[in-house]
Amino acid sequence: MSSAKPVRRPSGWVVGHVAGAPVVLAPSWLVAVVVLTALSVPTARALTGLEGTAVLVVAFVFVILLFASVFLHELAHGLVARARGQQPREFVLTLWGGHTAFGGAAPTPATNALVAVVGPLVNLAIAGTFALLLAVDVAPRHSVTWAVLWSGALTNGFVGLFNLLPGLPLDGGRVLEALVWAVSKDRYTGTIAAAWVGRGVAVVTFLGALLVPRLLDVGTSMVDALWAALIAAFLWTGASGAMRGARAQRNIEGVSVGTVGRPAVGVGNADSLAHAGAVAAAAGAREVVVLAPDGRPAAYVDSAAAASVPAHAAGTTLVGQVAITLPVGATVDGRLVGEALLHDLQRATRLSPVVVALVDGRVVGLVHATDVVAAIRA
Template sequence: MIGHAAGAPIILAPSWLIAAVVLTVFFAPTVRRLAPVLGDVATYTVALVFVVLLFVSVFLHELAHGLVARAHGLRVHEFAITLWGGHTSFAGTGATPRSSALIAVVGPLTNLALAALAWVAAQALPMGLVGAVLYAAAFANVFVGVFNLVPGLPLDGGRVLEAVVWRALEDRHRATVVAGWAGRVVAVAVVVWALGRPLLDGGRPSLFTVLWTVLVGGFLWNGATQAMTGSSAQRAVEGLSAARLARPAAVVPTTATLADAQRAAQAAGAGHVVVLDDHGRPVAYVDPAAAGAVPSASYPVTPVLGVCVPLPPGAVVDAAATGAVLAHEVNRVAPSSPVMALVDAGRVTGLLFTRDVVAALRPRT
C-alpha cells in the first residue's frame, strides 16, 4: 500500500515492477533514436519516466472509476496497480444500468482527456526529448482509452455493453453473459489479428509478439470468464432463502425425554427437534444418529439432552434472511456450528444446515 484516495487504499502490486522493467526496456530504443547524444543511463532514465507517467495515467483512470462509483453510493475498497495496468474494487447494492455505464466509461474518457492535454503540451514545445515523451504519452493514453472502450468484458467497454443489455433485458446476469462472450470474441480477435497479420504479409510474428499476444489474449479470455462465473455466483447468492432452505423442526424444553421429542416431531410433521432453555432460546438439537442408537423402550427415560448436539450462542438466523445477508450469517456462524436455528417472528421453526446452503450455491457456480 502506498497511500489512500477516495477513502480507499492504493495498492502497488509487486508485479508492477515487472511491467515497469519490460516497458522501460521496450521504450528505450525509441528514446535512443530520438536523442542519440544521451548515454545509456540517461536513455533508460527517460524511458522509465515515460513508464511512470503511463502508470500515473492508469491510476487516474482507476481513480475516475472510484470517484464516480462513490458518487453513486458504492463503497470503494481499493485501487490496485498491477502487471496488467490496474483495477478498482467497489461494491454496494445501489448499482443501476445507468450508474454502471457511467462508472465504466469515465475511465477511458479520462485517458482520452490526458491524451489531449499531453498533445497540446507537446505542440507548445519544440521537438525534442520532452516533446517526444509527451507525444508518446498522448498516443499511449489514446491507445489505453480506445482499447478499453472495446465492447467486451473485462474491458470498460464490456461494462458499458453489459449496462445496455441489462437495461434492455432487465437481467444483469444475462447481460454479463452477453458481455462476457463478447469479451471472449475480442480475445480471439486480438490473437488472430496480431499473429495472422504478419503471416498474411508473408512474414512471421516475432517471439516477443507471440508471447505478448498470448498473454493479452489469455488475460482478456480469463477476465471475461471470471466475470461470467462471478455473475453466476452472485445470482446464486441472491437466490438464497433461509425459509426455503431450512428443515422444519419441533421444539421441546431441556427437561424433555426422547419420547417427548419423538411425539413433538410427529405432531409437527418435522424431521428435527430443537431444545429450548427456560427463556425460549435454542441451546441444542437432537442428533438423529444418536437418537437412533437408543432402544425405543428406553425413549421415555432417556433425557433429550443426552442425544443432542449443542448450539452455541448466536447460532440463529432470521427466517426472512435472504441473499447476501443470509450468506453473511452463515459465514459468521459456520466456524462454531454447522447448524443454525431458524427463528420466525420470535419462534424457532426449523434448522438451517450449512451444507444445504453450500449445495444451493454449488450447482449454479
C-alpha cells in the same frame, strides 16, 4: 469491478488516500515496472538516439507516465462512482495496470455505464492533449520531451480504445452489461452477455495477433506472441470470473432459510427422543432443536447419534443425550433473504457451523454452513 466485501487490509503498499480510499501498489506492480522498462528501451532508443543509462531513464519515464495515466483512469472510475453513491474501497496498481474496488455493486444500469466509460475517456483525453502538444511542436523532434509526449499519446490512446472493447472484464464490457441490463431489466443477463462477448474478444485478440502479421506479410516475434497470449488469457480469465460472480450473486439473491435450511422443530430438554421424533414427523421437519427452559435454542439432535438408539429405548432416552450443544447467539432471523440473511449467517456461523433459524422466537429451521456454501456455488 465491484462487489460487496468486508473491509480488509490492502495487499500491498498504501501510498496515499483519495476520495476516502487507499491507493495501493501491489507487489506485482514492481514486476510490471521492471519488465515494461526493459521492453521500452528499444523504443526510447529509436525515439531519442540515446544510449546507456540515459535511454534506460527515458524508458523508465515512459512506464511511470503510463502508470500515472492508469491511476487517473482508475481515479475517474472512483470519483464518478462516489458522486453516484457508490463508495470506492481501494485503488490498486497491479501487474496488469490497475483496478478500483467498491463497497457494493452499481445500483442502476446508468451508474454502471457512467462509472465504466469515464476511465477510457480520461485516457483518450490525455492522448489527445499529448497529440495536440506534438502537433504544435512544443518540443524538437527526437528530444526527450518529444519522446515522452509521443509515448504518452500512443499508450493512452491504446489504453483508452482497448478498454472500450465491448466485453468483460474491460470497461466497454461494463457498458455493454449496462445496456443489456437496461433492456432486459435483469443485471444477471447483462453480465452473462457481456462476459461471453469478453471471451470472444479474448479469442480475437490472440488470433489477431498471430494472423494479422501473416496477412500483412510482417514478421512477428516470440515476445509479441507471448504478450498476445498473456492479454488473451487475462481477458478470458476476467470474463469467466465475471460469469462465476454473476451466478454466485444470483444464487445469493435467492438464498433463504427455505432454500438453504433444513425444516426443524423445537422440543423441551426433558422430552424423549420418541416424542421429539413424533413432533418432527407431524410438522414435516427433518431436524430437532432442543430448547433450554427459557426457550433459547440450546442444542440440536445429532441425527447419526439418534439413529443409533434402539427403537425400544427411544421412549426413555432424553433428546439432550443425543444432542450437540449450541452456543448462545447461534441463531439467525428466518425472515431474512439474500445478502441480509448471509450477513446474519456470517455472524452466527462464527460461533457454530450449525445455527438455528427463528421466526418470532419459533424454531423453523436448522442451517448448516456447508449447505449455504453449496447453494451459492451451485
